[in-house]
Amino acid sequence: MNKRRVVVTGLGVVACNGIGVQEFWDANVAGRSGITHIDAFDTSNLASKIGGQVKNFSPSAYMPEEIAKRVDRFVHFGLACADMALRQSGLEVGSEDTNRIGVIMGSGLGGLLFHEEQIVAAFDRGAHRVNPASVARISPNAVASHIAIRYGLKGPNLVISTACASGAHAIGEAFRKVQYGEVDMCFTGGVEAPFSEFNFAAYCALRVLSKNNAHPAAASRPFELARDGFVMSEGGAVLILEERDRALARGASILAEISGYAGNSGAHHMVMPDPDGADAARVMAAALKDAGLQRVDYINAHATSTRANDAAETKAIKAVFGDEARAIPVSSTKSMIGHAIGAAGAIEAVVCVKALQDQVIPPTINLDNPDPACDLDYVPHRSRPSTLEHVMSNSFGFGNCNVALIFSRYR
């Protein structure tokens, strides 16, 4: 089967350090953290009290008020990002064959906030008091369905849920569908709104969250010796992918190309990564092979700031690139925005596209004394101008769901 070229023509992003591509990218290049004390609920009984909440986000700026009222926060993020991406793409949906435009989104947790509210209502007031909107609001696929309903997109409509790899998986699968001609365009990305009290408490109980409550902006510190866990965050991103010739024919501006994708499983543990990073190495190698490349110019690492992840990922990068590994800059978006679970891979895809466009590598902030097990070039503190042709983005989800994506400068 013929492989078609797949390009990115629109981006939308909502993150704790910036809403909209420009504000978000400027913050990343400047090394600005979006982590603060959590005010979404009372954290006094919890060990971790910090997170990347999106502040000053007004859903009705991006969608009609009557829709904003009826959907959960993860769908707000999805609709807002889709709106931004569509505007940038210049696409007029009405002039296209909408049967050939898909929507593939990632979400690890779905409509958790409304779910929790309704469970509490059922216990407090009786099960007969559960809101009839619950089914439609809680379903993880609400995000892809609402994007399709809003714009009349009648192609394949999916939500992929692979924990922290969800957004990257969605982009990878959307890439394949466009590449092999199942659709011509796809809205894809990931969203997450994880700040429910129960969910946050569950991650606290797992002892994976940073307890550096005194210094929120310095708490997410991938590869640092003193790292003590990840910082949870919320947000989303949407990319519009198109078959290259169609994008050119309609006069679209092409932002970057997607050239490689692979997904696999470590088949090891629901929460722990394989300490050797063998599965992470295999997925990176497979993505390189898919792109027909031997190396890349930059790696946007999964880099969560947990002891286990950062060391295993470093091992994996060395296993794949050998002696060259130390010459490849690696940085962590999560050092600035924390870990947005199912949105992380999509938000990091936006970073990769912008890095290729502006030829700049955003930094890993908060990295003062690297862990001896983490001995690569992590671009500490300050962004770095660099010649970038091909960049890789890694995403590793709980349950050992691994994804590597490769983005290339469009020529």
Next chain:
Amino acid sequence: MPIAEIDLKVRKILSEKLNVGIDTITGDSRLAEDLGVDSFGAVELMFEIEEAFHLKIPDSDIEQVRSVKDIVAYLDGFMNKPPAATA
């Protein structure tokens, strides 16, 4: 509760739910034809009304309601005119 108060409360719920001005909703407004309430919207609306008036409306009664004044009359009957005791 006086019927005028019921009427105002119902129109407020509808206005909020449907995102339309309260003045555009009259007693004669029909839910489906004039206000665009589909069957799922009607289920949601009845839930909001049950919450606001602290009562439970049987499914069979929901099907009888067509217009705003039907809702108001139903609530008035439910709250203010208890059924006569049966022998």
